[in-house]
Amino acid sequence: MKLPAPPTEKSFPSPLHHPRVATVIGRWLAVAVLVCFLTGLFSHFQQHTPAWLHIPSRPASLYRVTQGLHVFSGTIAVPLLLAKLWTVYPKLFAKPELKGLLEKASILVLVSAMALELFIGYLNTLQWYPWPFPFKETHYALAWIIIGALLVHIAVKLPLIRTHWRRTAEVVAESLPPAITGMTRRGLFRTVAGAASLVGISTIGQSVPAFGPIAVLAPRKPNVGPQGLPVNRTAEAAGVPGIPADWRFTISGPQQLSYTIDQLRALPQSRSDLPIACVEGWSQGARWEGIRIRDLLHLCGAPASSRVRVVSMEKGGFYATTELPPEFAADPLTLLALRLNGGELALDHGFPARIIAPNRPGVLQTKWVHRLEVIS
Numbered sequence: 001m002k003l004p005a006p007p008t009e010k011s012f013p014s015p016l017h018h019p020r021v022a023t024v025i026g027r028w029l030a031v032a033v034l035v036c037f038l039t040g041l042f043s044h045f046q047q048h049t050p051a052w053l054h055i056p057s058r059p060a061s062l063y064r065v066t067q068g069l070h071v072f073s074g075t076i077a078v079p080l081l082l083a084k085l086w087t088v089y090p091k092l093f094a095k096p097e098l099k100g101l102l103e104k105a106s107i108l109v110l111v112s113a114m115a116l117e118l119f120i121g122y123l124n125t126l127q128w129y130p131w132p133f134p135f136k137e138t139h140y141a142l143a144w145i146i147i148g149a150l151l152v153h154i155a156v157k158l159p160l161i162r163t164h165w166r167r168t169a170e171v172v173a174e175s176l177p178p179a180i181t182g183m184t185r186r187g188l189f190r191t192v193a194g195a196a197s198l199v200g201i202s203t204i205g206q207s208v209p210a211f212g213p214i215a216v217l218a219p220r221k222p223n224v225g226p227q228g229l230p231v232n233r234t235a236e237a238a239g240v241p242g243i244p245a246d247w248r249f250t251i252s253g254p255q256q257l258s259y260t261i262d263q264l265r266a267l268p269q270s271r272s273d274l275p276i277a278c279v280e281g282w283s284q285g286a287r288w289e290g291i292r293i294r295d296l297l298h299l300c301g302a303p304a305s306s307r308v309r310v311v312s313m314e315k316g317g318f319y320a321t322t323e324l325p326p327e328f329a330a331d332p333l334t335l336l337a338l339r340l341n342g343g344e345l346a347l348d349h350g351f352p353a354r355i356i357a358p359n360r361p362g363v364l365q366t367k368w369v370h371r372l373e374v375i376s
C-alpha cells in the first residue's frame with residue numbers, strides 16, 4: 001500500500017490562507033500590539049521612573065485610561081494572534097530553505113514570546129502568579145524581544161505587505177470560498193473581528209463602569225468590595241492587624257511632627273475624586289477625603305514639591321514603602337486620605353490613612369500609611 005504524500009504548502013489552496021488575509025489580520029494585530037507596548041512602557045516608567053523622566057500628575061485619570069487600554073489591547077490580541085497563526089500555518093509545510101532560516105528563527109522567537117507574554121499577562125489580570133520568575137521584569141523584557149522580532153518580521157515581509165495592503169482585482173478574482181468551509185474572506189474577517197470585539201466588550205467593564213453588567217470575562221467587578229471599591233490585598237494578607245491604641249502618624253522633614261488620628265482629623269480636610277487604577281486591569285473612581293500632602297509638607301517646613309517616601313505599617317512586601325515624586329507631592333489632589341466614599345476608610349482600604357494621588361498606578365497608592373519622610 002502506498003502512503004499518501006506528506007502535505008506541502010500547496011495542499012492548502014484555500015483563499016483564507018492568502019497573504020491578503022495575513023496582511024489584514026496582521027494590521028489589526030499590529031495596532032493592538034503597538035497600543036499594548038506603548039501603554040505598557042508608560043506603566044513601567046511610572047513604577048521605575050528614570051531620573052531624566054518627569055511624569056506629570058495630570059490628567060488625573062490618564063493612568064486609568066492607559067492601563068485600561070493596556071489590558072484591553074492585550075486581551076483582544078489573543079484571538080487576533082490565533083487567527084493570524086491560523087492563516088499562515090500552511091507555511092509550516094513549506095520546503096525548508098537555508099535562505100529563509102534566519103527569518104524562520106525570528107518568527108519562532110516572535111510567536112513564542114508573544115504567546116508567553118499574552119499568557120502571563122492574562123494570568124496576571126487574574127492575580128495569579130504560578131511561576132518562579134518575577135512577573136514584572138519578565139513581562140518587560142519579553143515586550144522588547146517582541147518589538148524587536150516584530151520589526152524584523154515586518155521589514156522582511158514589507159514587499160508582501162505592500163502588494164496586499166489594498167484589495168486588488170486579482171485578489172478578488174481568486175477569492176471564491178473554499179468548498180469545505182464555504183467561508184468567504186469577508187466572512188473570516190467578520191468572524192475574527194467579532195471574536196475580538198466580544199472578548200473586548202466582555203472584559204472592558206473592569207475599567208469602564210458602563211460595561212460592568214456585561215463584563216462576564218472580567219476577573220473583577222469594579223464596584224464590588226467594601227465601600228464600593230475592590231480590595232487588591234486585604235489587611236490580613238498584608239499582615240496588618242489594625243492599629244494599637246497609641247498609634248501615631250509621623251512626618252519627618254525640616255521638622256518632625258507627630259499626630260494621633262483625632263489630630264489628623266482636626267487638620268484642614270480636602271476632597272479628591274480619583275480612581276484606583278490597578279496594574280492588573282481593574283479601575284474604579286471613588287471620593288476621598290483627607291489632608292493634602294502639600295499641606296503636610298508645609299506644616300513640617302518642607303517645600304510643596306519635595307520628594308517624599310511613604311511608609312506603610314505593612315512589614316516587607318514590594319509596596320510597603322513607595323516614593324511620591326515632587327510633581328505628585330505638590331499636586332493639590334494628592335491626599336493622605338482618611339475617608340472613602342463618605343465613610344471612614346475600611347481596614348482593607350488602608351485604615352487609618354492611605355495615599356491617593358492622580359495619574360498613578362494602584363500599586364503606588366500605599367495603604368496603612370504611618371510615616372512620611374521628606375527625602376529632598
Ligand SMILES: Nc1nc2c(c(=O)[nH]1)N[C@H]1C(S)=C(S)[C@@H](COP(=O)(O)O)O[C@H]1N2
Pocket residue numbers: 229230231232233238276277278279312314317319320348349350362363364365366367368
Ligand atoms: N501597603 C500596601 N499598600 C497597597 C498595596 C499593598 O499590597 N500594600 N496594594 C496596592 C495595590 S496593588 C492596589 S491596586 C491598591 C488597591 O487599593 P484598594 O485595595 O483600597 O482598592 O492598593 C495599593 N496599596
Ligand SMILES: [Mo]
Pocket residue numbers: 232277278279280362363
Ligand atoms: Mo494593584
